Structures are given as C-alpha cells and as structure tokens.
Amino acid sequence: MAVDRSTPVTLPLGFWRDEKRYRDARMRPLRGRDEAALLESGAPRTRAEWTTTVLHRCIDALGPMSSVDVEAVRSLTVGDREALLLHLRRLTLGDTLPCALTCPSCEEKMDLELSARELLLDPHPLDQRWHEMRIDDEEVSYRVHFRLPTGADQEAVAARGARDAETAAQQIARRCVDRVVDAEGTELPEEAWPGSLVEELSEQLETLDPQAELIINSKCPFCNHGFSRLFDVAAYFSKELGGREERFYREVHTLAFYYHWSEQEIMRLTLPQRHRYIELINETLSEDRR
Ligand SMILES: [Zn+2]
Numbered sequence: 435m436a437v438d439r440s441t442p443v444t445l446p447l448g449f450w451r452d453e454k455r456y457r458d459a460r461m462r463p464l465r466g467r468d469e470a471a472l473l474e475s476g477a478p479r480t481r482a483e484w485t486t487t488v489l490h491r492c493i494d495a496l497g498p499m500s501s502v503d504v505e506a507v508r509s510l511t512v513g514d515r516e517a518l519l520l521h522l523r524r525l526t527l528g529d530t531l532p533c534a535l536t537c538p539s540c541e542e543k544m545d546l547e548l549s550a551r552e553l554l555l556d557p558h559p560l561d562q563r564w565h566e567m568r569i570d571d572e573e574v575s576y577r578v579h580f581r582l583p584t585g586a587d588q589e590a591v592a593a594r595g596a597r598d599a600e601t602a603a604q605q606i607a608r609r610c611v612d613r614v615v616d617a618e619g620t621e622l623p624e625e626a627w628p629g630s631l632v633e634e635l636s637e638q639l640e641t642l643d644p645q646a647e648l649i650i651n652s653k654c655p656f657c658n659h660g661f662s663r664l665f666d667v668a669a670y671f672s673k674e675l676g677g678r679e680e681r682f683y684r685e686v687h688t689l690a691f692y693y694h695w696s697e698q699e700i701m702r703l704t705l706p707q708r709h710r711y712i713e714l715i716n717e718t719l720s721e722d723r724r
Pocket residue numbers: 537538539540541542654655656657658659
C-alpha cells in the first residue's frame with residue numbers, strides 16, 4: 435500500500451518567517467482522502483480558496499515549519515503558489531499536461547503537450563520582502579513602498595466578487611501598497627495617489643513574480659499564426675480532479691469489493707494508482723468472461 439513520501443521542492447520566491455526567507459518546502463501527492471475532502475467540502479470555491487485547500491493538505495513542510503497552517507499557505511506569493519500547484523500536479527498525475535487550444539485566427543483545434551517542469555521558473559534572485567519603485571507623474575515624482583501579492587490578497591478580492599480580471603488586478607495591486615510618499619517625503623492619502631500607480635505597479639509585480647502568470651506562446655500549425663494564452667494551473671488541475679463524486683465512490687467501492695482493502699487503505703492511493711488497479715480488475719473480469 436502507498437506510503438506518504440514527501441518530496442523536496444523549491445519556492446521561486448520563498449516563505450518569510452521572523453524576517454528570514456526560506457525557499458525549501460516538502461510536498462506529497464494528492465491521495466484519495468484529499469480528493470474525498472475536496473468533493474465533500476461542498477460549496478463552490480474560488481480558485482484561490484481551492485488552491486489554499488489543496489496546498490494546505492499536501493505541503494508537509496515549509497521552511498522551518500513542519501506543521502503548516504493555512505495562514506502560512508495564504509501568505510505565500512501568487513507565483514510560489516502556482517509553482518507548488520505545478521509540483522503537486524507533477525507528483526500526483528505526472529509531468530505531462532495535455533492541452534487543447536483553438537487558433538484565434540483560423541479557429542482550427544490543436545493539441546499541445548506542456549511539461550510541468552518546463553513551466554517552473556528558476557528561483558528569483560530577490561531577497562527582500564518589501565520593494566520600492568519611483569513613479570513620475572506630471573513632473574512630480576513619487577516613491578511607492580509595496581509588497582508582492584499573496585494568496586490572501588487573491589482570496590479577499592475574489593470574495594468581494596470583482597467584475598472582471600482587470601478590476602481584480604487593480605484591487606490586488608492597491609492592497610499591496612504600503613505607502614506612497616512625494617519628493618518631500620510626505621505620505622499621501624489613497625485619494626491623492628498618482629493616476630498611473632496601479633498600471634505601473636502591476637507591471638512591476640509581473641517582473642518581480644514572473645511565476646504568477648504563466649503565458650504559453652504557441653504557433654498554429656495550420657495558418658502559422660502566433661498567439662499567447664494564459665495558463666491557469668488551478669483551473670486546469672481542479673478540472674482534472676473535480677466534479678466526479680459519484681465516480682470517485684464507485685471506484686472506492688470497486689477496489690473494496692474485489693481486493694477487500696479497507697476504506698482507509700484505498701483512500702491512501704493516488705488517482706493513477708486507483709485507476710491502475712481498476713484497469714487490472716477489468717482485465718481479469720473480461721478474461722474470465724471469455
Ligand atoms: Zn490557425
């Protein structure tokens with residue numbers, strides 16, 4: 435039966451605790467019991483909440499923490515969470531991510547195989563938690579003191595139900611600003627912040643945490659048109675796992691019925707292991723029928 439072995443992984447930016455940064459984490463694959471918990475949690479979740487839940491279940495250690503609380507998972511940057519989700523997908527279902535894309539020009543469908551490892555970026559050389567940038571707006575210059583967006587920011591903004599991705603990005607950028615000061619060093623109230631702040635800050639955030647937004651560049655084999663697509667790991671992975679409550683329990687039942695394993699033992703299997711055994715049962719049953 436499967437044993438919980440955890441694998442060391444590296445965070446591109448890192449987890450901060452007591453003003454010290456840690457990049458090491460340990461994860462284990464998602465198992466049946468995690469799938470059951472996700473299925474039974476009921477209420478529709480935002481992608482940010484879903485990400486927090488799966489990561490919290492499968493991260494065994496984060497820097498010096500060997501027991502990882504949910505707040506620590508929320509406090510990770512968006513890019514670190516994306517990296518951990520890619521690792522979790524790779525550990526649970528393998529490295530290959532088959533994708534179907536439609537060409538925006540000729541509308542032909544094409545199949546693409548992405549690799550989770552190749553989507554993971556190298557650790558970022560950044561070693562500070564707070565950042566500063568200068569904005570020049572109508573001949574006045576400002577200094578903006580800010581941090582990178584985290585899962586907690588994504589959850590808070592999603593809970594407020596932003597109308598579209600752009601509004602959400604604006605709300606997230608505003609949450610990340612600690613203070614804005616003018617050339618004299620006077621702190622400005624939010625209503626006096628320069629008009630270009632959100633736009634310029636969003637660009638900075640993309641540069642500082644590039645793992646946060648995965649862009650796939652592709653070329654259509656039919657019409658040669660080049661195009662880019664955003665790849666949302668949470669949307670992709672949750673679709674692979676989700677919405678299969680009836681099928682999930684049928685699979686558990688099949689394994690219990692033929693192997694006489696306990697529910698606890700079956701829940702320890704990963705999805706590919708469960709499917710492998712069910713395939714073998716089906717093969718044996720069809721041989722017997724011959
Ligand atoms: Zn095309």
